[in-house]
Amino acid sequence: MENSCSEITHYDALVVGGGFKGMMAAYGLRKQGKSVLIAEAAKTLGGFMTPLSWKGVELDKGPQYLDGVTRAQKNILDDIMAEFEPLNALDFSYASYWNNQLTADFAIPDYRTLPVEQRALLLYESLHQTAQEDTIHGSIADEFNENCPVSTHYIKNWCRKFLGVEADELSPINKSFVTFFGRKLLLENDLSLELKTLPLLDDVLAAEKKTVNHQTYNLYPMGRNLGYFRTAFEYKLQGLGVDSLLESQLVELQKSQQGLVATIETQQSTRHVTADNVYFSGTVESTEALLLGTQELAGYIKPVSQVFYYAELEQHQNLPFYTMNYSNDSISRVTYFSDYGADSENGKPVICIEVPAEMGSSIWQDPDAHFPVVSKELSAMGIVSVADFKAFKVPSTYRLILKGYEDKLSSMYDLVLQRYGNGVTILTPHLLTRASIMTDLTNVGVLNLD
Structure with a gap:
């Protein structure tokens, strides 16, 4: 999605951040008839949905899909995919590995x-x-x-x-x-x-259900990657008339009689945009730094860095969607992409092996040297015949919330309200699933599920 910010300098809504949350906020606001501008620092919208490329195929950054989606939320996703192939409803299988035993279905x-x-x-x-x-x-x-x-x-x-x-x-x-x-x-x-x-x-015991009540959906573009959904979403926003400024940064926000005045820097120029409402969908610590000039919350958030090993197997295997590893191995999870995504250019299955690794650790510094250990752990899990692999370093997968965060966040909300009034909305920053993000946007009146 190229920069499409018109000569209009006033918008009903400015959305800061163009990941899934920002894109869905822009979609909901535009559907309400509001003029919307997205300001995004990256070259494209979509954030973590943007895939990696290896072996002639685009691959997700770990297991990604639209899980736990309600019927009403599915209707929205169907609308987003209207001019593309529809998302498929999948019944994923899972497994766990612990004490040298594999357990199917859990x-x-x-x-x-x-x-x-x-x-x-x-x-x-x-x-x-x-x-x-x-x-x-x-x-x-x-x-x-x-x-x-x-x-x-x-x-x-x-x-x-x-x-x-x-x-x-x-x-x-x-x-x-x-x-x-x-x-x-x-x-x-x-x-x-x-x-x-x-x-x-x-509330204590887990069991395999005799029957499954399909009240929610796990959605995915079967045979592709989530980048296909990202492309469709970007196309939908463009068609709806949502403007965007890519490779841009909101550097200042001031309250004035005309509303909120945003100063946005791009590679070519500095833009001044007024907006009735500004919605922040990016990291909460960057939002705090911009709005208040403080960095209190940064000390209460810790990104989890991981090495993702993408491995091509010699042949297809009967593997679950993903397997959690609770042993003392370095592997935390193995995802069988070929269960629902695309094979490599050689027609061989691809798996993603997640290994948590602190930045600066020996694994992070030289992930290839650690792969013999990974290979041995895979064999114990029943996964064999690796033909090739490549390691990708991902500095931030999950963003952990440390003790005391809630009080700091509440204090920040109060200060932002005092300084900017009701025109600034900080969208809930610590949600995990995309379905929970859609629910939150509905609760704050940004996304209508009618």
Whole structure:
């Protein structure tokens, strides 16, 4: 999407940030009849939806799809894809690996691989934890007090492995980012289903459902990558008349009698745009720095850096969509792209292997040297015959929220309201799924689901 900012210098709405959230905000506002300008720092809209290229094919940055989408949200996505091939509703399969065992159909840890004594303690601890769930906790670790030593051991280990942060540093907000919270796979399926009829145990035990109630959808452009959806979305916004300034930066926002005056710098010039409302969809710390000139929130946000190993396999294998690895291996997750995406130019399947790695660590500095370890771990998971691989460094996958963030964010909101009034909206910055982003935009009146 090329720069399409017309000579108009006033817009009903300015959207700062052109990732999925900013694009969906612009879509919703334009559908309400408002004139909209997106200011985006990158060369294209779409943010993390922009794919990587390897082996003659474009590949997602890890497993990406539109999951948990409601019927009303699907209608919006169908409208976005109107002039492109429709998104497919997929039933993904998952698996987990722990204690040298693969468990099909569950992405959560299989505690049934533990000795029965530990499982009994975990069941007891889970009941105690559930009984205390109304308590407001300052960190993830606070949910597992001195009465939950077994649970604490596993949760702390997995926070270190998957997130690279101690559990007592993490805000409870992060529970939505990971797969090792919530219901536990502790008992055999039939017994679990029977016990789950009791409300307290329903929140504790996990089981495979006898029937699946399709109230939500997992959507994806089958045989392609999410970049196809990004392209369609960009095309839709252009057709709706949404203007954009790419490779641009909002450097100043002032309140005036004409509304909000935005100073936007591009590579060619500086633009001054007035807007009735400004919506911030980018990182909350950059928003704080611009609006308030402070950097309080930056200390409460930690990006998770990972090395993504893309591997071409010699032949297709019967693998799930993705497999979570809860062992002490370096691998956190393996995604079988060919389960729903495209094969390589050689007609061979491609997998994505995620390895959390601190920037500056030995793995980050020389990911190729670590691949023999990765290959051995893959073999233990039943994935063999790697023909070729390439490592990509991704500095920010998830953005972790540290303890104390909520109070700082609330304080920031209050200060922004005092300085700029109701014309500035900071869209909820810590949502994980695209469906939750759409729900949030609906709740603040930006996106109508009619």
